[in-house]
Amino acid sequence: MTKLLAIARHEITLRYADPVILLLAIALPLLIAALVNLAFAHVVLGRSIPEAKVPVGIVNRDKGSQWGNLGTLFVRALTPEPAATTLPANPTGMLRDPTGMLRNLRLALFAVRGVADETEARRLVEREELVAALLIPPNFSEDLAMERATVEVYFVGRENVLGVAFKNVVETLANTISTVEITLRMTVKGLLSDPLTRTELQTGMLDDAIADLVLTAALLESNPIQIQYIPSIVQPAQVKLAHYLAATIAIMFVSFGALVMSANLFHDKAQWTLQRTYISPTRPVIILGGQVLGIYLAGLIQMSVLVAGMAFMEQALGSSTADGIKIDLLGLTILILAVVAAATGMGAAIAGSAGTYTEATNYGRAFLVLMGLAGGFFFPVELFPQPLDLLSRVTFQYWAIAGFTKLALGGGITSILPHSLILTAMAIVFFAVGNWLLRRRIGFV
Amino acid sequence: MAPIITTHELTKQYHPPKGPMAIKEIDLEIQEGEIFSLLGPNGAGKTTLIAVLCGLFPPTRGDAMIAGHSVVQNPTAVKQIIGIVPEEIALYTRLTGRQNLRYFGSLYGLDGRELERAIDETLAVVGLTERADDRVANYSNGMKRRLNIAAGLLHNPRVLLMDEPTLGLDPENRRRILDLVVRLKQDHSATILYTTHNMDEAQELSDRVGIIHHGQIVALGTPAELIQMIHGEESLRLQVSAVSPDALNVLRQIDGVEQISSDRDTLTLTLRSAAEVVPEVLRVVKEVGINVKALTIQQPNLEAVFLRLTGQRLTEAP
Secondary structure (H helix, E strand, O other): OHHHHHHHHHHHHHHHHOHHHHHHHHHHHHHHHHHHHHHHOOOEOOOOOOOOOEEEEEEEOOOOEOOEOOHHHHHHHHOOOHHHOOOOOOOOOOOOOOOOHHHHHOOOOEEEEEOOOHHHHHHHHHOOOOOEEEEEOOOHHHHHHOOOOEEEEEEOOOOOHHHHHHHHHHHHHHHHHHHHHHHHHHHHHHHHOOOOOHHHHHOOOOHHHHHHHHHHHOOHHHOOOEEEEOOOOOOOOOOEHHHHHHHHHHHHHHHHHHHHHHHHHHHHHHHOHHHHHHOOOOOHHHHHHHHHHHHHHHHHHHHHHHHHHHHHHHHHHOOOOOOOOOOOHHHHHHHHHHHHHHHHHHHHHHHHHHOOHHHHHHHHHHHHHHHHHHOOOOOOHHHOOHHHHHHHHHOHHHHHHHHHHHHHOOOOHHHHHHHHHHHHHHHHHHHHHHHHHHHHHHOOO | OOEEEEEEEEEEEOOOOOOOEEEEEEEEEEEOOOEEEEEOOOOOOHHHHHHHHOOOOOOOEEEEEEOOEEOOOOHHHHHHHEEEEOOOOOOOOOOEHHHHHHHHHHHOOOOHHHHHHHHHHHHHHHOOHHHOOOEHHHOOHHHHHHHHHHHHHOOOOOEEEEEOOOOOOOHHHHHHHHHHHHHHHHHHOOEEEEEEOOHHHHHHHOOEEEEEEOOEEEEEEOHHHHHHHOOOOEEEEEEEOOOOHHHHHHHHOOOOEEEEEEEOOEEEEEEOOHHHHHHHHHHHHHHOOOOEEEEEEEOOOHHHHHHHHHOOOOOOOO
């Protein structure tokens, strides 16, 4: 253990003994981050373009009435189940979404999920796990019978385009449902009293007639369902562009550092210092373990100094805004541990693939920049076309930056746990590959 | 004296079965406390032999025992006993001399006061105490060589393997290293396996010398015994402008000329007796039109032995 720690300490000492390395590994990224901060201090990244569907929630507390539970009409109209592509039959067993309007309203944009209670729904919206929530009160069906029902659409931020879009969808849906229901009650009652149309009614040929009624009756001013929009006092969480870029700069430079340290094995071999280490009475596994630990700890030091330095610098430059977002320090620590592990493994894998110090540092850096590009270091991966968007998921840079973004948006440990686990798994795979390649390249290790 | 190093048919082939054979079936016995020099040109297999003895590479065949431990079966025990001074200056130039020694000492299990004491003592032995806290990058070449030796001495090894420790040094620094090697033997009773391609070093330092050529030991003995092998033959070295193959053939016909080697502008003739043969050689040289710029007669030495055994000079082989 003493030897392992001695080797790790030696690796760290070597890394930071050279003022030039200190300059390149610490001062340069801080300088770049400072310039980025000065340039983009007040630029905020736009809301994420939805990856697939916008998550929205529905809380249906409707207790129903003699006409049934009309709140479920919202649920079924918005729930993307094949069975619910048509409206369920109303108590008369006749209504079948005659115009297809409800089906069309259920845009592919939204992924709807049921939520147990209002408090939870509001919390999920505030944590941005949901874009908006539709809250249906307990007496919705009864109130609708009295033509004064209210539902609430809850979302954060007036400029939340997706939330507004969902509110509009609900509004249209409410128009349709209420109109259909009220029209149906009046019309069917009238039709049933007319013996001439009874046959048509039984054979279901009244759909067109009902549809016409629906369309003419679907006017906002005549809608008994009122959509209540309650803006939240919570400001929307946003990621400043400077923070996003600062994270990418830190990850990039830590990756470079880990790569150079792994590539240094070739340099040490040429200098015979590696051989000198291996011909000491120290087991190879201890030597290798100490070197990996040293590279990892050096990366951790670099990342921690960069994160702290960038935070301090932001304070010093006066660009820190009280936007209400507190970074979860435990989450940040876990994420940093995972990111540096992945960077260390990747450095070993690239160095092992290269075979020489020069190749590793030159081509390796270019490769890391390319991976950073694919992983969203320079612009969000959501802008990529679909196949490239998926490709980004195989880069550790994607998971690293996605994790930091989650934390910047106010996420806690649970929100970055998947990222940390994926990064750790990547680190193990990268290191296994790197170790195998390096042993082959070096020969005596 | 009992042998502290014994090798038996020690063979190393890189990338077998078709790769180059670096050393072939080497049988050696090195006694405790002696300085044993391996004399041979670059590429003869000296460094490979050292690398196999210190456990860096396993031998392809055969084995070596160092202080009773097999380098194949128990390399860790061997590593604890030996110290190595590689041909390369195997130091971290970004670190200070003391930091280098601290790291290499820790690999031998030294720590705390024991390590610091060993560092101070070793620095004193190699004469670097005052520069211990300077970065190695700022050392002269001679100082780096001395620190390179110090790193191999830290744990007070019973056997020191020194691979061309004076390579690239000026005469003054070379002298310091040679004196240091002698002191190590006298004051520390160290057994030293010393490789060199410099005949003077081998002749001056060694209790015994092994001449290695193409991975094989071609001669073994004390310097005096080896020189005796060539029966007092002397060398005539001629610096010439150009020599045709025909002229060389004529020179080979002269009675008393045992061997001729040609290296660019130098002709080396091994003579049975310089006093008797040189006049005849010079007469023939003039006759065949060889333009002689300079002439040197050398007394019998290890280089002459190497030349006699391999047909090549130490500097031109392999």
